[in-house]
Structure formats: structure tokens, C-alpha cells
Amino acid sequence: MSYPKVALIGLGLIASSMFWAMRRAGMDSHVTGYARSQDTRDTARRIGLCDEIVDTAEDAVRGADLVVLAVPVGAMGRVAQAIGPCLKPGCSITDVGSVKAAVIEQVRPHLPEGVNFVPAHPMAGTEHSGPEAGFAQLFDNRWCLIVPDGASDEATERLEAYWQALGANTERMDVAHHDQVCAVVSHIPHLIAYTMVGVADDLSRVSDQEVIKFSAAGFRDFTRIAASDPTMWRDVFMNNKDATLEILGRFTEELFALQRCIRTGDGDTLHDYFTRTRGIRRGIVEAGQDTDAPDFGRGGKKD
Amino acid sequence: MSYPKVALIGLGLIASSMFWAMRRAGMDSHVTGYARSQDTRDTARRIGLCDEIVDTAEDAVRGADLVVLAVPVGAMGRVAQAIGPCLKPGCSITDVGSVKAAVIEQVRPHLPEGVNFVPAHPMAGTEHSGPEAGFAQLFDNRWCLIVPDGASDEATERLEAYWQALGANTERMDVAHHDQVCAVVSHIPHLIAYTMVGVADDLSRVSDQEVIKFSAAGFRDFTRIAASDPTMWRDVFMNNKDATLEILGRFTEELFALQRCIRTGDGDTLHDYFTRTRGIRRGIVEAGQDTDAPDFGRGGKKD
Numbered sequence: 128m129s130y131p132k133v134a135l136i137g138l139g140l141i142a143s144s145m146f147w148a149m150r151r152a153g154m155d156s157h158v159t160g161y162a163r164s165q166d167t168r169d170t171a172r173r174i175g176l177c178d179e180i181v182d183t184a185e186d187a188v189r190g191a192d193l194v195v196l197a198v199p200v201g202a203m204g205r206v207a208q209a210i211g212p213c214l215k216p217g218c219s220i221t222d223v224g225s226v227k228a229a230v231i232e233q234v235r236p237h238l239p240e241g242v243n244f245v246p247a248h249p250m251a252g253t254e255h256s257g258p259e260a261g262f263a264q265l266f267d268n269r270w271c272l273i274v275p276d277g278a279s280d281e282a283t284e285r286l287e288a289y290w291q292a293l294g295a296n297t298e299r300m301d302v303a304h305h306d307q308v309c310a311v312v313s314h315i316p317h318l319i320a321y322t323m324v325g326v327a328d329d330l331s332r333v334s335d336q337e338v339i340k341f342s343a344a345g346f347r348d349f350t351r352i353a354a355s356d357p358t359m360w361r362d363v364f365m366n367n368k369d370a371t372l373e374i375l376g377r378f379t380e381e382l383f384a385l386q387r388c389i390r391t392g393d394g395d396t397l398h399d400y401f402t403r404t405r406g407i408r409r410g411i412v413e414a415g416q417d418t419d420a421p422d423f424g425r426g427g428k429k430d
Numbered sequence: 431m432s433y434p435k436v437a438l439i440g441l442g443l444i445a446s447s448m449f450w451a452m453r454r455a456g457m458d459s460h461v462t463g464y465a466r467s468q469d470t471r472d473t474a475r476r477i478g479l480c481d482e483i484v485d486t487a488e489d490a491v492r493g494a495d496l497v498v499l500a501v502p503v504g505a506m507g508r509v510a511q512a513i514g515p516c517l518k519p520g521c522s523i524t525d526v527g528s529v530k531a532a533v534i535e536q537v538r539p540h541l542p543e544g545v546n547f548v549p550a551h552p553m554a555g556t557e558h559s560g561p562e563a564g565f566a567q568l569f570d571n572r573w574c575l576i577v578p579d580g581a582s583d584e585a586t587e588r589l590e591a592y593w594q595a596l597g598a599n600t601e602r603m604d605v606a607h608h609d610q611v612c613a614v615v616s617h618i619p620h621l622i623a624y625t626m627v628g629v630a631d632d633l634s635r636v637s638d639q640e641v642i643k644f645s646a647a648g649f650r651d652f653t654r655i656a657a658s659d660p661t662m663w664r665d666v667f668m669n670n671k672d673a674t675l676e677i678l679g680r681f682t683e684e685l686f687a688l689q690r691c692i693r694t695g696d697g698d699t700l701h702d703y704f705t706r707t708r709g710i711r712r713g714i715v716e717a718g719q720d721t722d723a724p725d726f727g728r729g730g731k732k733d
């Protein structure tokens with residue numbers, strides 16, 4: 128059972144991919160879209176994104192059975208505040224934010240009684256953003272984490288069925304655990320990649336031109352991940368502080384231990400460490416979670 | 431002008447790929463191979479690697495016009511010591527080590543007068559190792575850095591032509607600069623990936639099973655790079671101490687600054703940082719150094 132009327136608030140990579148995936152799935156929902164800037168709304172109209180593009184978030188959500196908040200994490204609260212009074216009683220509202228505790232804290236107070244809030248997080252993306260970045264295959268075989276956080280079973284199951292129709296696998300998770308898992312598998316890897324690229328960019332003795340030329344030796348994929356949208360990632364770190372700082376603390380601790388091994392010439396410890404980390408890789412390959420071409424979490428390919 | 435007789439010392443990923451690439455190029459060199467273990471020599475004979483597999487390094491190099499040291503960086507010195515007295519006067523000797531200053535320091539003292547030592551470093555690899563890991567395409571369009579370090583122009587040009595025939599682009603570089611460039615584009619990215627995987631493996635609140643399941647969100651490619659051979663990487667860090675420690679120092683410094691931004695809620699600085707790092711990515715794409723599928727430096731694909 129799909130949703131007859133869907134409102135997409137924010138028309139970037141995720142929302143536009145959702146729209147194309149809905150069309151591919153043959154859903155006959157009427158989809159209304161809204162984005163903050165005239166520019167994005169014009170583009171959306173030009174490329175046929177959504178059945179209708181409207182000029183205010185309030186207009187977009189009126190009468191909708193499902194409202195999807197697809198804006199940066201830091202903007203979720205303000206959007207919820209604006210649309211709260213216009214939500215149809217009994218409708219479902221979800222978000223696609225990469226962080227869950229902070230989004231729930233910022234969104235929930237603005238929602239009227241009788242509305243079903245079912246937070247979710249499709250774990251799929253590319254380094255591109257905006258209304259033209261989306262494609263129908265983005266969520267295929269990727270995980271969409273559903274964080275019911277008190278939502279009814281019925282509303283939760285309906286959203287799960289929706290995401291599955293878009294191509295994703297779904298899994299329920301509690302709020303705090305979601306934010307921890309994502310800190311490990313996504314947020315800190317991104318921060319580290321940004322840092323590595325920043326360091327390389329900043330060296331005087333190795334030129335940018337050389338870094339670019341020889342980047343294929345390992346560095347290159349850090350640059351892809353570090354080309355992701357700055358606003359999105361700023362908001363992730365501002366809104367998942369505790370979990371990211373905890374993992375970061377562990378990371379620097381281990382890095383210092385390895386640094387010390389290099390300095391003191393303790394090759395045995397390095398060798399043990401490099402051996403131990405092979406197990407996880409084996410698990411990923413055995414679980415069928417990797418293919419020949421690593422792609423930093425970008426399963427689908429735009430064609 | 432190729433080399434009539436070539437000796438490959440060490441029969442792992444790099445040496446076996448060199449052999450298949452020589453065959454693909456139609457070189458009619460006679461290739462003799464040697465590896466330390468009976469096991470590897472047996473495998474090499476079984477799969478038809480080299481024209482002849484011999485049981486000592488000394489036998490392998492006798493009469494050779496080109497000797498290739500393709501063993502871990504930490505083993506280069508001992509191998510050079512064993513074969514030094516058996517080298518044909520006027521022959522060329524090269525290595526494929528990922529580090530250059532330490533290899534040169536360890537190898538040169540064992541070489542007789544009149545032998546041309548031309549260190550080199552093909553920047554290509556996969557996370558697999560051993561005699562069966564090689565394939566002819568490994569070096570295609572990848573860089574092979576040539577570090578003449580005093581070798582004659584004639585010997586250097588001959589080695590360059592050889593690597594180009596194997597599919598690589600060549601570039602000359604001086605020793606210290608080579609080790610610095612590789613610390614940035616390869617060694618530190620690998621150390622960081624190993625560390626991230628080690629941290630994930632070590633958490634109590636997020637299980638290995640979860641890390642594996644949701645690895646596609648960014649973490650996964652760190653595991654591929656961190657599945658590389660432990661001996662090779664131990665030797666790299668033990669033998670490129672100064673350059674790796676310097677880059678690591680810069681890395682932790684920047685990481686601390688970003689960590690501080692997260693802690694204090696300084697979103698503007700984070701946003702600026704995440705914006706700045708996009709430039710290098712643009713450079714890489716413009717230079718044609720990346721394709722759609724990031725592969726952590728593993729250009730060729732085994733089929």
C-alpha cells in the first residue's frame with residue numbers, strides 16, 4: 128500500500144532519486160515538490176521532477192499522505208516548524224537525514240498530535256548534489272535504516288514497504304544506536320578523508336600537481352569522498368557530536384599507537400595490526416557486501 | 431631495445447604481473463625466476479610463470495642482463511648481498527620497492543663496480559599477493575617512477591623503455607622526493623585505512639556484523655586498502671620513517687583542529703574546510719586521473 132499523495136521537501140540528490148525510483152516502481156502517487164530557492168524549483172520544473180513544484184513548503188504538504196524532509200540535517204527543525212500547522216491529520220512524515228537523535232529532537236516538537244513521525248535514513252549517496260544529481264537506481268540493494276522511535280507498527284510497516292519498493296533493504300534500529308553505527312561506517316570515514324585531502328593540499332614540498340598526478344596510488348578515493356557537499360557534512364558533525372567525538376577519540380588513540388611503532392621501529396606490532404584488520408575485509412566479501420570496484424558507498428551508477 | 435635475459439627475484443604480485451606483461455608485449459627475453467619458498471617455486475612452475483624457475487637467487491641472476499628485485503623492502507639488502515658476487519659485469523639491476531632511500535642504502539653496498547643500478551617503483555597494485563595474483567594489465571596507464579640516483583642515461587633510458595613496454599608511464603624523480611610523494615599519495619592513506627578498520631573492529635557497542643552489513647556507507651573501501659599484505663606494509667613504514675612521520679604529524683594536527691570544531695560547534699570552519707578540499711578533486715577529474723569507479727589505485731582488473 129503506497130501513499131496517494133507524497134510531498135518532497137528539499138529537491139536534492141536524495142529527494143530527486145526518490146522521485147525517479149517511485150516512477151520506476153510504477154507508483155501512481157501524486158508527488159508535490161518544494162525547494163528553498165527559485166533556481167532549484169525552476170530546474171525541477173524543467174527536468175520534470177515531481178508532478179507539481181510549488182513555491183512554499185506549506186503548499187507542498189497540504190493534503191499529503193507522506194511528507195519527506197530531504198533537507199540538510201541542520202534545516203530540518205525550521206522546515207518542520209513551517210509545515211507543522213499544515214499537515215493533514217493522520218498523515219505520515221519522515222526524513223532522510225544522516226543523523227537521527229538531533230533530527231528527532233528538532234522536528235518532533237513542531238508536529239501536531241495524530242501525525243505519524245517515522246524517521247528514516249537511506250544509506251546511499253554520491254558526491255554529487257542538487258536536483259539533477261538523482262537517479263532511480265540509487266537505493267537499489269542499499270540499506271534504509273528505519274528508526275520508529277515510538278511510531279505505530281502500521282505507520283512503520285507502511286514506510287518500510289515504500290522504501291522497499293524504491294529498491295532498498297530496510298532494517299529497524301533505535302536512535303542512539305543508529306547514530307553510533309553511522310559514526311563508524313560513514314561519518315568518521317568521511318572526516319578522515321576530508322582531513323587527508325586537506326593535508327595533501329597544504330604541503331609545500333609536494334605540489335598539488337604531483338598529488339593529482341600520482342593520486343591513483345591510494346589517495347584518489349579519499350578525494351572522491353571528500354568532494355561531498357560541505358553543508359550536508361557540516362550539519363552531520365554539528366548534529367552527531369557525541370558519537371563522532373567518541374569514535375574520533377578511539378581513532379586518534381590507535382593512530383598514535385601506530386605512529387609510535389613507526390618511530391620506535393616496532394615492526395612486529397605493526398605487522399600484527401595489519402594482519403588483524405584483514406578479518407573484517409573477509410567478512411565483507413563473504414557477506415556479499417563488496418564487488419570488484421570499491422565505490423565508497425555509491426552502489427548505483429548514473430547512466 | 432629490451433633485455434635478452436631477465437631474472438625476477440621474488441615471484442609475487444608485482445613480479446608475476448611483470449612476467450605476464452612482458453609476454454603480452456611480445457618481448458622475447460628469456461626469463462628466470464626465483465622465490466624463497468619451495469611452495470612459491472612449485473606454484474610458479476605449475477602455472478607457467480617464467481621460462482625457468484631455479485632454486486637459488488644466485489643461479490637466477492647468472493648471465494642476466496636485467497635483474498629485478500621484487501621482494502619486500504626489508505628483504506632487498508639480504509637478497510642483494512647474496513646475488514652481488516654473481517652479477518654479470520655491465521648488467522642492469524633494478525627493484526620495485528615502494529620506498530627508495532632505504533632500499534638504495536641497503537642494496538648499493540653489495541653491488542660490484544660496473545653494474546647499473548636503476549631503482550624504480552611501479553605505482554600499481556591490488557590487495558592480493560603471491561605468484562597467482564599477477565596479471566598482464568596491472569601496469570597499464572599507471573606511473574612507474576624511475577629514480578636514477580646516479581645511473582647512466584643509457585641504463586636509465588633502457589629501463590624506461592622496458593617499463594613503457596609493460597604498459598606504464600614513466601617519470602624520473604629524485605630519491606628523497608619520491609619517498610615524500612609516496613608518503614602522501616600512498617603510505618599514509620594506507621595507514622589511515624588500517625587504523626579506521628582496526629577501530630571499527632574493536633568497538634563493543636557496534637558489532638563486527640553491523641560494521642560489515644552497513645560498510646557500503648563509506649567504510650568499505652577502507653577495508654579493501656587495509657587488506658593489503660602486512661609484511662609489505664610493515665616494511666614500508668619501517669623504511670620510510672621520516673617522510674611518513676612528517677605527514678602523519680600534519681594529519682593529526684589537522685584532525686585535532688577539526689575535532690575541536692566539532693566539540694565547540696564551529697560549523698563555519700568545518701564548512702570552509704570541506705569546501706576547500708573540493709579543489710583537488712576537481713583537479714584529479716580534470717586531469718583524467720579518475721573514472722566512475724574509485725579503486726584505491728588498482729587500475730587493471732583481473733578477468
Ligand SMILES: NC(=O)c1ccc[n+]([C@@H]2O[C@H](COP(=O)([O-])OP(=O)(O)OC[C@H]3O[C@@H](n4cnc5c(N)ncnc54)[C@H](OP(=O)(O)O)[C@@H]3O)[C@@H](O)[C@H]2O)c1
Nearest residue numbers: 137138139140141163164167198200202224225252256257
Ligand atoms: N547525499 C548523501 O550522500 C546522503 C545520504 C543519505 C542521507 N542524506 C541526507 O539527505 C538529506 C538531503 O541530502 P541531499 O544529498 O539530497 O542534499 P542536496 O542535494 O544538497 O539537496 C538539499 C536540498 O535541501 C534544500 N535546502 C538546503 N538548505 C535548506 C534550508 N536551510 N532550508 C530549506 N531547504 C534547504 C536545498 O534547496 P536549494 O537547492 O534551493 O538550496 C536542496 O533542495 C540530508 O539531510 C542528508 O544528511 C544524504
Ligand SMILES: NC(=O)c1ccc[n+]([C@@H]2O[C@H](COP(=O)([O-])OP(=O)(O)OC[C@H]3O[C@@H](n4cnc5c(N)ncnc54)[C@H](OP(=O)(O)O)[C@@H]3O)[C@@H](O)[C@H]2O)c1
Nearest residue numbers: 440441442443444466467470501503505527528555559560
Ligand atoms: N603490492 C603492491 O601494491 C605494490 C605496489 C608497488 C610496489 N610494491 C613493492 O613490490 C615488492 C613486492 O611486492 P609484491 O606485492 O609483489 O609482494 P608479494 O606478492 O607478497 O610477493 C613477495 C615475494 O617476495 C618473496 N619474499 C618475501 N620475503 C622474502 C625474504 N625475506 N627473502 C626473499 N624473498 C622474500 C616472496 O617469496 P615467498 O612467496 O616464497 O614467500 C614472494 O615471492 C615490495 O617491495 C613492494 O613494496 C608492491
